[in-house]
Amino acid sequence: MIVKTKKYKLDNNTYIKLGMINILKQQWWVGLIALAICCGYFIIPSIWWFIGAGIALVLYVLFWLIQFAGVTQMEQTKILFERLSYEINSQQVLIKINTKQGMPMKWENIKRAEVGKNHFLLVVNKAQLIHLPFKIFNTENEKKFVETILKRKGLIKTKA
Numbered sequence: 001m002i003v004k005t006k007k008y009k010l011d012n013n014t015y016i017k018l019g020m021i022n023i024l025k026q027q028w029w030v031g032l033i034a035l036a037i038c039c040g041y042f043i044i045p046s047i048w049w050f051i052g053a054g055i056a057l058v059l060y061v062l063f064w065l066i067q068f069a070g071v072t073q074m075e076q077t078k079i080l081f082e083r084l085s086y087e088i089n090s091q092q093v094l095i096k097i098n099t100k101q102g103m104p105m106k107w108e109n110i111k112r113a114e115v116g117k118n119h120f121l122l123v124v125n126k127a128q129l130i131h132l133p134f135k136i137f138n139t140e141n142e143k144k145f146v147e148t149i150l151k152r153k154g155l156i157k158t159k160a
Helices: 012-026 029-042 048-073 140-152
Strands: 083-088 092-096 102-106 112-115 119-123 129-133
Touching: 012 048, 012 119, 012 129, 029 048, 112 140, 119 140
Parallel strands: none
Antiparallel strands: 083 092, 092 102, 112 119, 119 129
């Protein structure tokens, strides 16, 4: 079975939001480093431990925010923010610009996937995400088929 979706344009703000959430989930341990810096207060009591850790954490988040905002402006990544349709089967995800142009992406290239309230999120790397909102699927069965593929490929965990 091949799932053919409707055309969909990824909004820049949606991409930045999903990218930031993804990076904060992946690199949650950075918060532990900031907490460890704050523990320096017990060695030499000073408010500067907290200020330094806070500034470092803000700069870290700002760095990633600038990275994701920059991706939306680069010429090489403009294709991610055009109206695209997708053909999904058990071998690959075919990202199509039009009926004649497209790019296949094998399931092996996708690191993990998430099922949100109203979307699938396929994570290729830290900066490349494929956002598939449920509204682009023609039927409920197509959505369930994609979810089944993601479970079979081990990209999402099954609920016990």
